[in-house]
Amino acid sequence: MTSLDPRALRDAFGSFMTGVTVVTARDKTGAPVGFTANSFSSVSLDPPMLLVCPGRFLSSYEVFAECSHFAVNILAEGQQEVSNTFAGYKGNRFAKVAHSNGVYDLPLIDGALAQFCCETHQAIPAGDHTVLIGRVLAFSHTAGDGLGYVGGSYFSLGLEREMDAKVPTVCGAIISSGDKVLLEREGDAFRPVQISGAERGGQRNRLAKGLVKRGIHARIEQVYSSFNDAESKQHYTFFLALSDQHPAPEQAEWVSVADLPDLTFASKGIHHMMSRFAREAQTGDFALYLGDAERGDIHNFR
Ligand SMILES: Cc1cc2nc3c(=O)[nH]c(=O)nc-3n(C[C@H](O)[C@H](O)[C@H](O)COP(=O)(O)O)c2cc1C
Structure with a gap:
C-alpha cells in the first residue's frame, strides 16, 4: 500500500466544497449531544436515507455509534457561530444555541435551513470514523442559502452575491x-x-x-x-x-x-x-x- 501524507490527504479532502451540519442526539441520561459535521450526504429517496460520519475522536462518539435516533441540522449562512460552538466549545453547547425538540426529543437547531430526524438504519465502522446511516422519519425545510465550507474556511455564496450586486x-x-x-x-x-x-x-x-x-x-x-x-x-x-x-x-x-x-x-x-x-x-x-x-x-x- 502506498503511504500517503496525511496532511496532504486532509488538504485534498478539504478541497471538496460542502455545506455544514450539526448532528445531534441524546445520551443514555437524556442529555443532548451534538457536533459539527460536513461529512453529510443524502443517500436514498425511497426509502428516505442520509448519512453522516462521526469520528472516533469525538467525546460523544459512543453516543452516536450506538444511538437509536439522531438528527441532522443543515446550517444557514450566517450560522458560523453555531458551527464553531459545535466544533470547539467544551461547555454546554446547547446553552449557547437556541434549539427545540423534534420527534424522539431530538434537539433541533433554530434557524437551520433543514432539520432531519432519523432512526439509525446502520452504523458501519470505517477506519477512524463510523458511517452513520439514518432513515428519515420527519423533516422540515426553509428556502435560503446554506453555510459553505471549503479548505478550512466558511463561505456564504448568497451574501457574497448580494454584496457584489x-x-x-x-x-x-x-x-x-x-x-x-x-x-x-x-x-x-x-x-x-x-x-x-x-x-x-x-x-x-x-x-x-x-x-x-x-x-x-x-x-x-x-x-x-x-x-x-x-x-x-x-x-x-x-x-x-x-x-x-x-x-x-x-x-x-x-x-x-x-x-x-x-x-x-x-x-x-x-x-x-x-x-x-x-x-x-x-x-x-x-x-x-x-x-x-x-x-x-x-x-x-x-
Ligand atoms: C466544518 C466542520 C466540519 C466537521 N465535520 C466533521 C465530521 O464530519 N465528522 C466528525 O467527526 N467531526 C467533524 N468535525 C469536527 C467536530 O465538529 C469536532 O471535532 C467536535 O465538535 C469536537 O467535539 P468534542 O469536543 O465533543 O469531541 C467538523 C468540524 C468542522 C468545523
Missing part, C-alpha cells in the same frame, strides 16, 4: 516607481489611481483595461487592500502596481512615498491605506488588508 465597487492601484507613487487629484485631495464603473466581474481585468484606456502603463501585482468605506459608501479594492512611466501620464503626478502620511486624501480609509503603504514600503513587506475603513485584518503574504 449592491455595493458599488471602485478598483484602483497604488502604482509605484522607486520612491514615488502615482496619485490623482480629487478636488483639493489626493487619491491613488482609481477606475470606477458599472462593469462587474474580475477586478484585476477591469483595472487592467481601465489603466490602458487612460494611457497608464503599469504591471499589476497583488491585491493590497479591500474595504468598505462608510464615508463614501463604496467598496474599494486596491492592487499594488509598478510602472516606470516618466513623465507622469495625464491628470496624474508622481509624489514621494515619504510624503504620503502628510497629504490630504479623499477619505480617511484611503489616508489610512496610503500611510500603511508608506510604512511598509520601507521594508518592502506588503500585507493584505481586509475590512472596513475603521477596522479590519492585516494578512501577511509570508
Whole structure:
C-alpha cells in the first residue's frame, strides 16, 4: 500500500466544497449531544436515507455509534457561530444555541435551513470514523442559502452575491516607481489611481483595461487592500502596481512615498491605506488588508 501524507490527504479532502451540519442526539441520561459535521450526504429517496460520519475522536462518539435516533441540522449562512460552538466549545453547547425538540426529543437547531430526524438504519465502522446511516422519519425545510465550507474556511455564496450586486465597487492601484507613487487629484485631495464603473466581474481585468484606456502603463501585482468605506459608501479594492512611466501620464503626478502620511486624501480609509503603504514600503513587506475603513485584518503574504 502506498503511504500517503496525511496532511496532504486532509488538504485534498478539504478541497471538496460542502455545506455544514450539526448532528445531534441524546445520551443514555437524556442529555443532548451534538457536533459539527460536513461529512453529510443524502443517500436514498425511497426509502428516505442520509448519512453522516462521526469520528472516533469525538467525546460523544459512543453516543452516536450506538444511538437509536439522531438528527441532522443543515446550517444557514450566517450560522458560523453555531458551527464553531459545535466544533470547539467544551461547555454546554446547547446553552449557547437556541434549539427545540423534534420527534424522539431530538434537539433541533433554530434557524437551520433543514432539520432531519432519523432512526439509525446502520452504523458501519470505517477506519477512524463510523458511517452513520439514518432513515428519515420527519423533516422540515426553509428556502435560503446554506453555510459553505471549503479548505478550512466558511463561505456564504448568497451574501457574497448580494454584496457584489449592491455595493458599488471602485478598483484602483497604488502604482509605484522607486520612491514615488502615482496619485490623482480629487478636488483639493489626493487619491491613488482609481477606475470606477458599472462593469462587474474580475477586478484585476477591469483595472487592467481601465489603466490602458487612460494611457497608464503599469504591471499589476497583488491585491493590497479591500474595504468598505462608510464615508463614501463604496467598496474599494486596491492592487499594488509598478510602472516606470516618466513623465507622469495625464491628470496624474508622481509624489514621494515619504510624503504620503502628510497629504490630504479623499477619505480617511484611503489616508489610512496610503500611510500603511508608506510604512511598509520601507521594508518592502506588503500585507493584505481586509475590512472596513475603521477596522479590519492585516494578512501577511509570508
Ligand atoms: C466544518 C466542520 C466540519 C466537521 N465535520 C466533521 C465530521 O464530519 N465528522 C466528525 O467527526 N467531526 C467533524 N468535525 C469536527 C467536530 O465538529 C469536532 O471535532 C467536535 O465538535 C469536537 O467535539 P468534542 O469536543 O465533543 O469531541 C467538523 C468540524 C468542522 C468545523
